[in-house]
Amino acid sequence: MKTLLIVDDEKHIRMLYEEEFKDEGYTVLTASNGLEALGIIEQHPEIDLVILDIKMPEMDGSEFLRRIRQFNKDLPILISTAYGDYVQQDFSAWLSSGYSVKTSDLSELKARVKELLGQ
Ligand SMILES: [Mg+2]
Numbered sequence: 001m002k003t004l005l006i007v008d009d010e011k012h013i014r015m016l017y018e019e020e021f022k023d024e025g026y027t028v029l030t031a032s033n034g035l036e037a038l039g040i041i042e043q044h045p046e047i048d049l050v051i052l053d054i055k056m057p058e059m060d061g062s063e064f065l066r067r068i069r070q071f072n073k074d075l076p077i078l079i080s081t082a083y084g085d086y087v088q089q090d091f092s093a094w095l096s097s098g099y100s101v102k103t104s105d106l107s108e109l110k111a112r113v114k115e116l117l118g119q
Pocket residue numbers: 008009010053054055056
């Protein structure tokens with residue numbers, strides 16, 4: 001069983017993703033910002049993939065990417081953002097494994113997760 005970490009400041013997004021990915025058979029952990037996510041990753045080395053929002057208080061997704069890549073180069077991190085143009089504008093996006101634009105239909109996001117996990 002694969003473990004995902006969902007990082008998003010919006011509670012309804014965390015709840016939606018958690019429910020949908022649990023239904024797919026994943027173990028799901030959640031964090032509401034980048035700082036909290038770094039702490040959870042430290043405590044849970046079993047995490048296989050991170051789904052990352054960009055706009056968040058405390059520590060945003062760009063800063064999280066820069067920090068985590070200083071000690072973990074390999075963990076797959078998929079950006080999930082409402083702002084598709086972010087990826088062209090922010091070089092930290094290159095530290096991620098790809099991105100998916102937020103929609104209510106999670107089928108593309110689920111497919112990207114599977115692909116990155118080699119499933
Ligand atoms: Mg956000």
